[in-house]
Amino acid sequence: MEHPERTERTVPVERLQLGDHALMEAGDGESSWAVFTAYTRTSLARREKVLLVIDPDDLQDDEVVALLDQSGTGASAARASGQLALKRTPQMYLPDGRFRKERTIELYRAEVERAHEEGWAGLRVAADMGWAPRAGLAEEVLLDYEASVAPLFADPLFTAICWYDRQRFGRGLLDGVARLHPLRVAETSGTRADFVETLREAVAARQDTSRPTRITLDLRDLCFMEAHCAWQLISLAGSLPRGSEVTVHCGELLALVLRQLGADNAPQLVLDVLAEEGAAG
Structure with missing residues (x-):
């Protein structure tokens, strides 16, 4: 199938607005977590719910919260109130060991509805896409999924960052994914x-x-x-x-x-x- 060309803009993570669909390419975990920390802090300050969808082999939940707390996000309190939620990628993408596009889209739509019912101003998601090569998902299937989620972003309550690790994905696939994301998140610079x-x-x-x-x-x-x-x-x-x-x-x-x-x-x-x-x- 052919995928539409879109004009891509690079923006600081704090500038993402509800309704934005952004790509983040990263080569190391430290810079990625710096972005996620800024994203989480911004979202919590705006009274939006945050859902981090993390690889099973990444940091444990308590470690994630501790890392976020180090940067003044108030993650512990947000987790206790339900404003911050942590899930692992199989829960959202492979609940029965198989990927089904329509089911995944419905799971995210349900999360948006849940955040609204809980009284939050919107839902912000950051999802590690490393599950796809692990599951042996064909590149065309992954690109089709990224193209198919567009209706989710017509709802002004939803924002998402899709995190693609350069060490797990080839340049050709990353270029194709970039064309399907209207925005790219700027990497942090300096130390x-x-x-x-x-x-x-x-x-x-x-x-x-x-x-x-x-x-x-x-x-x-x-x-x-x-x-x-x-x-x-x-x-x-x-x-x-x-x-x-x-x-x-x-x-x-x-x-x-x-x-x-x-x-x-x-x-x-x-x-x-x-x-x-x-x-x-």
């Missing part, structure tokens, strides 16, 4: 050490213990910030002399994380918050 060192250098270059200092950071396009980096920002701002000011231009979600981690306790830190399209108000 914790790079961010912290740059921040310290900026503070050190302007700090004079006898005089207040003023620093401006434009983080409006920041895709992801680990809790450790956020704590470093708050701590370094709080260490500046009285009367100093570190102004951070950022989006609502990053501001929320900074405040949850104690930004209001550092009077030197000023958050200039830019409203984000689609964020809950």
